[in-house]
Amino acid sequence: MKLSFQKRKDMQGFGFISVWLIGSLVFFMLPLIQSFIYSFFDIRPDTGGMTGSFAGLEKYNYALNEDPNYRTYLIQVLKETLWKTPLIMLLSLFTAMLLSQKFRGRTFARAVFFLPVIIAAGPIYNIISGNMASTGNDGGGYSTMISADLLNSLMRYFDIYGISEQAALAAEAIANDIFGIIWKAGIQILMFLAAIQNIPASAREAAQIEGASGWDYFWKVLLPGVGPVFLACFIFTFIDSFTDTDNSVMCRILDMQMDWKYGEASAMAWIYFAIVLAAVGIISAIINKFVYYEVE
Amino acid sequence: MKGFGKIIVSRQAISSAIWRIVRFLILLGLGFIIIYPLIYMISCAFRMPEDMSDPTVIWIPKHLTLSVIRETMEIMDYWKTLCRTFFLNIGCCLLQVISCAVTGYGFARFRFKGRGLLFGIVIMMILVPVQVTAIPQYMIFRHFGPFNLINNPLCMYIPAAMGCGIKSGLMIFIFRQFFRGMPAELEDAAYLDGCGAVRTFFTVMLPNARPPLLTVFLFSIVWYWNDFYVSSVFFDKNQTIALSLKNLSSLLSQTIFQGLDVSVREQVVWLEAGCLLAVMPILIMYIFLQKYFTEGIERSGLAG
Incomplete structure (x- = not known):
């Protein structure tokens, strides 16, 4: 049999992905399907594997209606992700813009701002934030020192113009959680910074010659320039927040697993995953409408 | 005027x-x-x-001591754990980088049937939280043929080598983005000179892929270092730094406080010392390799 060169070359692609393909089938797809099946069963660990009897949608019912914590946690995580994601995005874009400018000590400043990238995940972060809360030195404590007082007085000032109480409360919540927000923005800052530096210098020059102000430059050159990264960054933030092993839904699922309630745990994980997937899909469709791609 | x-x-x-x-x-x-x-x-x-x-002490302690650090080191079995974590980390990261690079190249440069569908699996790997697949994975290694691989480092090495380690999906994605942007002429020239696909990859493409290789390697080290979830599924003892830090609080209760149930507040010094010990190695690495983080991301096509 003689295949054309192109055909033969294409077949070699299978060779390159074959190791991964086998691996992902065994270690990813199979477990994925299995956990989906578990969620319909009364599963108990047994010698030599899992045994169980079919339970229909009972586990899903349990997760949504009977479990004392799951639904509360789910709503809490969703809410938190929804208001934190835009804030993290804005903050990281802003910080990346600052860090892309030329000033003395820039290397040091960058090193500091990327620090969360290496620490923010895992038990270290847990202990850091937990400890500070327990000794009163938590984020709330010192952000009051820095910003909340200022913010409150600003709010009081705005109150004259009838800004509602809720806005003030929201602002306070943000000020109290500034620690969590900044610490989750490390990779996003990195990505935005890279995108800003990829904007060709000629674009900036042209804008300057045309007499664009900094404001114009931001809206007409910089923002479209980082557009594609915006989507990537958004999805990253979103997924990072959802799959964070410290968030309360994840902890609940882990607790269930520790209790050997695999059916319930799988059902919970799948409900959660379905919601995440739907949210990512909808929001990326919306963002994609506004993004300008230079290639493709 | x-x-x-x-x-x-x-x-x-x-x-x-x-x-x-x-x-x-x-x-x-x-x-x-x-x-x-x-x-x-x-x-x-x-x-x-x-x-x-002591309310008069805020930042600068009155009684400087190394005893807390020493005690924490003893409880965490620091040097041994560090060594074990270190080898596990480096091994997994190297395997992961290689497997992901090969896979990413396969997806980027060959138009085989079902590529879109298979790439969907990669996207799924990015999206699906580990928690969903953790238990069945545990079962796989618990009954790995005739062996029980739980508590064996192999259950970290094998997935890493097959491109299914921690956040492998993201890494395959990064490599695919990068290789897609490489000029096709490079490959064609290699073919004309009589290189097969495998040799082309290792002698032409891989040496040019330094930025994403570095980025992925560094991130992979960070993620493996901080991971406690996956390792807590596979290891039931405190085999890595992250795991022993996670359990430090209960370890403290058992040893220093002799089984008394104490609040986190009283354990703060030891916990913070544990944090410091856990952060130190990776912080030192960061200080030396800091510029590669940015450089790698800029040129690896992750942003764009």
Whole structure:
């Protein structure tokens, strides 16, 4: 049999992905399907594997209606992700813009701002934030020192113009959680910074010659320039927040697993995953409408 | 007219000076929030426990001591755990980088049937939380043929080698983005010179892929270092730094507090010392390799 060169070359692609393909089938797809099946069963660990009897949608019912914590946690995580994601995005874009400018000590400043990238995940972060809360030195404590007082007085000032109480409360919540927000923005800052530096210098020059102000430059050159990264960054933030092993839904699922309630745990994980997937899909469709791609 | 020009120039100078000060203050403020826990860690780790409840002590401890660090090291079995974590980390990361690079190249440069569908699996790997697949994975390694691989480092190595380690999906994605952007002429030239696909990959493409290789390697080290979830599924003892840090609180209760149920508040010094010990190795690595983080991301096509 003689295949054309192109055909033969294409077949070699299978060779390159074959190791991964086998691996992902065994270690990813199979477990994925299995956990989906578990969620319909009364599963108990047994010698030599899992045994169980079919339970229909009972586990899903349990997760949504009977479990004392799951639904509360789910709503809490969703809410938190929804208001934190835009804030993290804005903050990281802003910080990346600052860090892309030329000033003395820039290397040091960058090193500091990327620090969360290496620490923010895992038990270290847990202990850091937990400890500070327990000794009163938590984020709330010192952000009051820095910003909340200022913010409150600003709010009081705005109150004259009838800004509602809720806005003030929201602002306070943000000020109290500034620690969590900044610490989750490390990779996003990195990505935005890279995108800003990829904007060709000629674009900036042209804008300057045309007499664009900094404001114009931001809206007409910089923002479209980082557009594609915006989507990537958004999805990253979103997924990072959802799959964070410290968030309360994840902890609940882990607790269930520790209790050997695999059916319930799988059902919970799948409900959660379905919601995440739907949210990512909808929001990326919306963002994609506004993004300008230079290639493709 | 001359005077007018001067005024404009000086106004610009003033506004840029103001901007510089504002920028400095903003960066200082945000930077302080990031550095704060580190300073706090250092401040706590070297003080006697009673300094914690002394209200006159905020930053600088009255009784400097190394005993807390020493005790924490003993409880965590630090050097042994560090060694084990280190080997596990480096091994997994190297395997992961290679397997992901090969897979990413396969997806980027060959138009085989079902590529779109298979790439869907990669996207799924990015999206599906580990928790969903953790239990069945545990079962796989629990009954791995005739062997029980739980508590064996192999159950970290094997997935890493097959491109299914921690966050492998993301890494395959990064490599695919990068290789897609490489000029096709490079490959064609290699083919004309009689290189097969495998040799082309290893001698032409891989040496040119330094930026994503570095990025992925560094991130992979960080993620494996901080991971406690996957390792807590596969290991039931405190085999890695992250795991022993996670369980430090209960370990402390057992040893120093002799089984008494104490609040986290009383354990702060030891916990902070543990944090410091856990952060140190990776922090040192970061200080030396800091510039590669940025450089790699800029050129690996992750952003764009």
